[in-house]
Structures are given as C-alpha cells and as structure tokens.
Amino acid sequence: MPAMSAMSAILIPDWVGRHSAIASAGPQAGRIEGLWWLMFWVSTAVFVAVMVALGGAMARRPRILGDSEPPHALTPEERGRMNRLVGGAVAVTVVILFVLLVASVGTGRAIASLSAPHAPIVKVTGHQWWWQVEYVDAVPGRSLTTANEIHIPVGRPVLFRLQATDVIHSFWVPNLHGKRDMIPGHDNEIWIQADRPGVYRGQCAEFCGFQHAHMGLLVIAEPPAQYEAWYKSQLQPAATPVTARQERGRQLVQSLPCALCHNVQGSQASGKTGPDLTHLASRRTIAAGTLPNTRGNLAGWILDPQTVKPGNHMPANTMASDDLQALLDYLEILK
C-alpha cells in the first residue's frame, strides 16, 4: 500500500496535489495512520481467526446420533465444550476491543494536544462551492484574504478557524489531518502541521449541494522562508497594468459584472461574495481546485462557467474577443 501511494504521488500533477489518508505528511495524520495500521492488522487477524473457526465447522464430520437422544439436542459434553469455546472467544473479543479503545483514546488525545503560541491563524469559510481564506493578524495591515489555496510554513502548527455562512461544509486535507465540519452558527477550530513540504489536496467532505463534487482546495506547505516571501507578496495590492491592453482589462473588471462579486485590492472592484482576485495569477487552480490555472481555462471559465461547474453561482459572460483577451492579459499580471 505505501508503495502504491508513493507511485500515485509521482503521477499526480502539482495542481492536483496529494490526497490520501494513508500517506501522512504531518504529525496528526501520522498518528491516525499509525492507528489505522494497528486496527487493520488486528482486524485482519480477527477476520482470519473467525474464518478458520467457520472453515473448521464446515470441514468437520458430524457426530453420529444415538437412537435414544433427541435429534436436535447437544450432548452435555458438546455443550460444555462449546460453552468454553464461545466464552473464551467472547473474552478475547472484549480484551481486543479494550486495547483498541485505549489506542483510540490515546491517539485522540495526542492529535488534540497540538498547539503553539503565536501560530499563524487561518480563517477558512466554506461557501457553495469554494473556500474563502483569510490570514488573521493582530496588525490589520498584515491580514490578507485569498481563496482556495492555503500556504503554510513547514514544521509549525497552524490554527485553522473554520466557519460557514450558507450550508454545512467540511474541511479536510487527508495528508495532514482528519476532517472538521464547518457549521453555520458553530465556529470550529483545528490545528494542523505539515512536516514535509508539498502540495496537499483537500476536498469538501460534507454534502453541500449541487457542486459538492467540485469543491477542492490546495494546502501548500513550504519552508518558512519561502512562506514568508509568499505572505509578503500576498500583502501587496494588485499589480498595476503596464500595457494599454492590461489597462483595458482592468477597466473591464471594474465595469463588467465582475466587480459586483470579486475584489481586486487596489482597484475599484470590491465585491465580497466571490473569491478574491487580487493575486489570482499566483494560484495554481481556478474554480476551487477544479481546473489548472491556465489562460485557456480561465477564458472558458469566464465565458461559460456553467459548463465547467454546472449550478455554481457565477453567471455566464458574453464579451467581444478583444475584450476577453484584454481581460485575460490583466488577470495574468495579478501575481
């Protein structure tokens, strides 16, 4: 199994990310993986034992009945032997279950104990069908908002504050930790730590309607220096257009319906209902982990998002080819 997941990790392109509960990249997922293998081997042993007992019963030659005994009754010796065997099996079962209970509670305590002072705080809000990501800092100027892609420093615990405002979603990045629901009216918290750099995929795990299937996100674990650099670049306002076409693109973002839902820091587009686009070009995917962020995909998505992700809340846009190219030129500089 480990060999298999290692192989699939090689095949998975970077924009998809790794996504498996048994290829842990952090202490919590590692603990849970350990519990899984314990339970797997214990269960396998129990299953084999029960099947051997069943096979024994099937292979056994039955006792010849005496004339005088009622045909269905067991002899006292048979009854006694079976009582001992069944009683013993039940006793072993109870002991095994108790061991598993202790292992489970112990793992539960271990994964809940992760925390650190001054840890980065990431507030993630589930929306139908994308993730709003806000880095919360005591200094207002150091807070930032992005979407669908979360960068974290390797080797440091990070506190995730999880919430939802529409329906219930569930935040789940299996290589790092188990899932935690995002419930309107109940804010949740979860600590996560990645020990190995990498791109880890997450996906909404609570059925949230039409496009539940296409609600992915990426967690990118980087060495601290790289993370700091990323953080700094994200704090910057959006890039300023250089060419006339890029400027035309910015005008379009501000005048077309885009600005009603999307925010581009430093422009007049300041909508809050859709993903923040200030650094759109720095992200690997669009449409919540559904497509790689390429010029072609972006064009298709802007013109006809309902074909890519039917039922999502972004309307179709009709525009002249020139306008579209200008818009794309602008979006591509939003690094």
Place this chain on the structure above:
Amino acid sequence: MSAEPIERGRVAADADAIAEDRRRLEETWKFASGLWGWLSEVSHTRIGKRYVVTALGFFALGGIEALLMRIQLARPENHFLNADLYNEIFTTHGTTMMFLFAVPMMLGLGVYLVPLMIGTRNLSFPRLNALSYWVYLFGGLFLYAGFFLNTGPDAGWFAYVPLAGPEYSPGKRVDIWAQMITFTEISALAVAVNLITTIFKKRAPGMSLNRIPLFVWAMLVTSFMVVFAMPAVMLSSLMLALDRLVDTQFFNPAQGGDALLWQHLFWFFGHPEVYIIFIPATGIVSTILAPFTRREVFGYLALVLSLVATGFIGFGLWVHHMFATGLPQLGQSFFTAASIMIAIPSGVQIFCWIATLWTGRILYRTPLLYVLGFIFTFVIGGLTGVMLAAVPLDLQVHDTFFVVAHFHYVLIGGAVFPLLGGLFYWFPKMTGRLLSEKMGKVSFWLVFLGFNLTFFPQHILGLQGMPRRVYTYLPETGWGDMNLLSTMGGLVLTLGVLTYVGNMLWSLMAGPAAGDDPWASDTLEWATSSPPPPYNFQYLPTVDSRYPMWTRREDQPIVTGLRTDRREVLVTDLLDAEPDHRDVLPGPTIWPLVLALGIAATFIISIFTPAGLLIGAVPCLVALIAWFWPRGDTDLKVLKERA
C-alpha cells in the same frame, strides 16, 4: 374473564366433526373476494405478502438507482448523469433502501410470520395492520410520484439543514421527503405496536418466554426499538416541514435555531434504524441455522440477551455519526466506548452461530449458503465498524467511500443476505411452491462475488480520499480504476439479483409443490399447509419446547373450544403463555384504506397550503367514526348468552 370454555386435550371427535369445524372456520375467516374484498382485506398473511412484494418493488427501484450511480462513477468526469440528477438519485436511493425497502421488508416479514410462528390466527389489531400497509404504500408512491415529476428530494437521505432548509432547497423536493418520512414512520409505529401486543398476548399455550422462537424475539426487540426511535425522526421531520412551510425557525442559526439539533434528532433515530434492520436479520439467521444444521441453535439465552443488549446500546451511539462536528473530547470518548461495546453482543451472536455450525450436520442448501455469506461479510463490516468508532480514524474516513463500503457490508451483507436466504426459506410457505435449488446457488454466488467486488474496492477509495455523495471526480485523482472495478461488481451483483427474481417467477409458474414442511423445520409456521389457510391452524397448537415441530408428540394437545362462527382467538398470559381469555378479531373492512387515503390527503395537501390539515381532517374523521362505530353484535351477544 374465564378460561373455562377452553379445553386442552386431544380432539376426540370423529372425522365428520373435524370436517364440520373446518367448514365453519373457512366460512368465518375466508379471504374477502373481488376488488372490494382485496381493498378491505385484514388477513396478516395477505398483508404480509403485500409488504414483501411492495418492498421488493422498491428494492428494485433502489437497485436501479444504485446501478445508474455506479455507471456515472465508472469513469472520472463522466457525463452519464448530471449533478442535479445524481443528487436526486443518491437521495432517493438512500431513502428508498432505508425507509421503503429494509424496514418495511423486515416488519412485513414479521407481519407474515409472527402469528404463524407463535400459533395464532391473526395479529392483535388486524385493521391497524391494514392501515399500516396502506400508509406505507402511499408514502412510497408519493416519493416516486415526486421523483418522476422531477421533484425528487436532492438533499441526501439525512437531509441536513441548512441545506435542506427553505433557503437552500427551495421548491417542493425536500417537502416531499419530509412528508414521506412521516408516512413511513406512522406505518412502522403501528406495525411495531401490533407485533408487540401479538407477541405478548397471542402465543400458543406453553410458549413461555424462554420458548419463543429467536425470529420472534428479534421482531419483539425491533418493535420496541421502533417505538423509541421513530418519534425522534417524526419530530425532526415535522420541525423541518414547519420550518419550510410555515416559517418556524427551529434549524435557522440566524434566528436562534440550531443546525446541529437536526443531526442529533436525526441520528438518535438514524443509528437505531440500522439495528431495526439488522436485528430481524439475525432472527432470520438463527431460524435458518436450526433446520440446515439439524441441531438446536447454540446459546439461546446468550442470543436473546445479545438482541436485547443491542437494542439498548443501539440508542447510545448516535453521536459517532457526528464526530467531525467538533464535540468535546470527553463526550467523544463516551460514544467511542459505546460504539465499540456494541461489537460485543454482535460477537457473541457470531460465535454462537459458528458453534451451531460446529455441532451440527450442515446441509448446504441455498438458505444456508446465504447465512455463510452473511457471516463472511458481516464480520468484515463489523470490524470496519469498530474502526469507525475510533474518533481519530473516523475523522479521516467519515463521509468517504470507506463509510459507504462499511455500511453496505453491514446492511447488504448483514441484512440483505439473511433476507435473501430467508425469502428462499419461506417462499414455499408463502406460495406453496419450491424454488430451484440450482438457480438459487447460482444466484448466491453471483450476489456474493458481485457484492464483494462492488464494495471492497470502496474501502481503498475512501482511504485514498474519495468523498461520498460526489457526482464525479477529477481524472488526476487516480480513483478511476477502483471505481471501474466497483461498477463491474455492481453489474455482477445485478445479475445475481435478477437470477434470484427469475427463480421466483419460474417457481410461481412451474415450481414443484412444496408440501407443508419441505425443510423439516422446527417452528410452528410449518405445522400448517403451504400457503396457510385464512385461519392459519384448524386447531391452535400447544408447545412444550423451543423446537415444537421436532418434539411434537403423537398425542400433542391442541386448543379446542374456540368458537368457529366468529373470529375468535386465544389470549394467553405474558410470561408462561397460559390460556387467559378469548378475543374476537374484526373481519374485512374498507375503513383502514379510507383513513390511509385521508392521511395521505392531509400530508400531500399540507405541502401546498396549511389548510391541508383541515381539508384532510374531514375524510380522516369520517373514516375513524366509521371504524370505531359500535357494531353491537359480538360482545352483546356474549353477555346475553352469559346472562
């Protein structure tokens, strides 16, 4: 009331008197004929068969839905079904299998078998039984009417709010779901009450508590679970309907409501529901084991206590469906312990069944093959259940295909396998015809292999991170191969079920006659003809062991003295089944159907206007008045005779 007129003794009367008795019983109990008669039937065998056939019909629909989903998931980004249709189909599949197939099938089997197994002529409340069936049928038809009019529910069979609330599921889809739930709950509650009273008070003389057949014990425990679990879901579906229809705010966090309240109420019902389906299946397993090992089932007391323990513990672990919601650690540990603990009674049962096989002489007939298949799959499902009880592991695999695999192992392996074995076993009793053993074995192997091929790969998919309830997935995730394998397994499974159904159809047309007792079984339903006459037994039997058919003596006493000119049955006491008094049961009547129609009108119209409650109350009231109108015949006559 005196037991005086009842004599326990061998019938000394001559053959003419016996024939005369039978003629009068046939006259009194005869099945109603014609369309009107069909609609007013109250016989438990007729209604039980209707339950089984109807539930099989819904099983077929649910199965077709499953197959459509498997075809959609066979390849990544497949366009066979769109997101909307897929969500409707997976919701309808779950709802159908839980509410319209599994529970009614098990209860319906109880309706058919319990009176026969305990040696009486009908259930305690025959008209209530007819009402239960009609309400269930209308609920099911209502769901599918909505489904085929493109208003099938699409928020999951668990209908979590706020997604299922008025804001995020506008339209009538979820209303139909909520009302359908209420239909089936009313039906299940009425059946449960009927079974409990029948099992407590109508047992054959001598069938003390410690001689009740294990299937009947299972139905008793199940019925009690229904009585305690169903009100929780009735309440929650009512609150949801109110939120949606008259703007109450039970589940709206913005108005002080609570989204988690729904989950607690739903799973307080939803987890016991699993055992409501599983416990009757264990009863079937125990029933099949005795005739096919030719031995008593080992550990009767342990098995009964396990059933009762499961019934109690089953109510203490609903929170394991909610571990990911972020509950406090201590509470989670409690529910982990409870969830792990329920493996103990299940283990006891498995060990007792293996001990029975160990001591017995195994006859490898189709019903027994299903029992062996059951043990294989249920042990796997039980072990993955223990894994899911562990909070940390659950946090990873919850709401993934691992859970889908797990509960199909316990529900198909744990309940449908015994059910298929049980239907094979009782089919001769119900129809008077034998099934083909050869086709039975072919169907078993196809079902068994197809099932494992379908669901085993889903464990791996879940660990690889594939969430449940997704209509498609990205090709790059690498989930395609396992999904394709699973879909191919689904096709084999379908072939197996079709073979099984084909066997039934063949037998109905050309099957050899079964005789009264084709398997040389031990319980009382085999003491009468196949199919049983409308009065079940000409003389009610008495019992002096757990295996009455195997210990029946030449001069076994029978119950005499019951009047044959009206529908009289014997009432016995709770503990020892000593004869206590006689009870008169009602005959065919149309009013249960009218009341069921009134209830259906109430629920359906109230989706569109609150005035539906008032409009629907009129036919309900009329039906109830007619139903309870004093007949003045039987009781008064008895009093006059006494005077």
